[in-house]
Amino acid sequence: MKKTIPPIKPERYRVFFDFDNTITRKDIFDDMLVCFSKDQRWKKLERDWREGKIGSRAALSGQIKGIRINKDRLDSYLSGVKPDPYFKKLIHLFKAKNIKVTVLSDNFDYILKKVLDGNCSGRLKIYSNRLRLSGDRLIPAFPFTDKRCRICAHCKKKNLRRLAGRNSTIVYIGDGRSDICPAGYAHIVFAKEELLEFCRKEKLKHIPYKGLKQVYAYFKKRLA
Numbered sequence: 001m002k003k004t005i006p007p008i009k010p011e012r013y014r015v016f017f018d019f020d021n022t023i024t025r026k027d028i029f030d031d032m033l034v035c036f037s038k039d040q041r042w043k044k045l046e047r048d049w050r051e052g053k054i055g056s057r058a059a060l061s062g063q064i065k066g067i068r069i070n071k072d073r074l075d076s077y078l079s080g081v082k083p084d085p086y087f088k089k090l091i092h093l094f095k096a097k098n099i100k101v102t103v104l105s106d107n108f109d110y111i112l113k114k115v116l117d118g119n120c121s122g123r124l125k126i127y128s129n130r131l132r133l134s135g136d137r138l139i140p141a142f143p144f145t146d147k148r149c150r151i152c153a154h155c156k157k158k159n160l161r162r163l164a165g166r167n168s169t170i171v172y173i174g175d176g177r178s179d180i181c182p183a184g185y186a187h188i189v190f191a192k193e194e195l196l197e198f199c200r201k202e203k204l205k206h207i208p209y210k211g212l213k214q215v216y217a218y219f220k221k222r223l224a
C-alpha cells in the first residue's frame with residue numbers, strides 16, 4: 001500500500017479507531033486487572049509482555065484467567081465507563097459524509113459492546129477478541145490472531161488491510177503497542193503515548209493528539 005495521501009474525497013476516507021485509551025479515556029482491561037484479579041500474577045505477565053518475552057495473546061489469556069467477576073458486577077463496572085465525549089460527535093460527522101468507521105481492539109467483544117452501546121454502536125463495525133462469561137470466570141477466544149506473528153492477540157493489520165479497500169485514504173487513531181503495526185498502513189495517523197513515541201522514533205508521519213476533541217477539530221475543518 002502506498003503511503004502518499006490520495007486526493008481527499010470524504011467518501012474515500014476509511015477510519016479505524018483503537019478502543020482502549022483512544023475511544024475510552026483509560027485502558028479498561030488494565031483497570032479491570034487492578035480491580036478484579038484474584039492475585040498479583042497478572043503483574044508478571046504484564047512485565048513479560050512489556051519486555052517482549054510473550055505476545056499479547058499469552059498475556060491476555062493468563063491475565064483473564066486470574067480475574068474473578070460475575071456478570072452483574074462486570075455490567076455495573078462497565079456502566080461507569082464512558083467514551084470520550086467527542087467520539088459520538090466524530091461518528092455523527094463521519095456518518096454525515098458517508099465515511100465508514102471501524103473499531104479494532106485487542107480487548108474483548110463483551111466489554112466493547114457494553115461501553116459502546118448507545119454511542120452510535122449501530123454505525124460501527126467492531127473487531128476484537130471474544131469473551132464468554134461463566135459464573136465468575138471470563139473465558140477468552142481469539143478469532144483474529146496471525147499465525148506467523150505472536151505480538152498481538154488481535155492482528156489489527158490483517159483486518160485493516162482486508163477492510164480498507166483500494167483507493168481509500170486510511171485514517172488510524174490509536175495509542176498503544178497493538179496500534180503500531182496497523183498504523184504503518186495508514187495515510188493519516190493520529191498518535192498518542194506509546195504509538196506517538198514509536199512514530200517519533202521511527203520518523204513515521206503522524207499527528208499527535210491527546211483526546212478526540214483534536215481529531216474532531218481536524219475533520220470538522222477538512223470535511224466542512
Ligand SMILES: [Mg+2]
Pocket residue numbers: 018019020021022174175176
Ligand atoms: Mg489502546
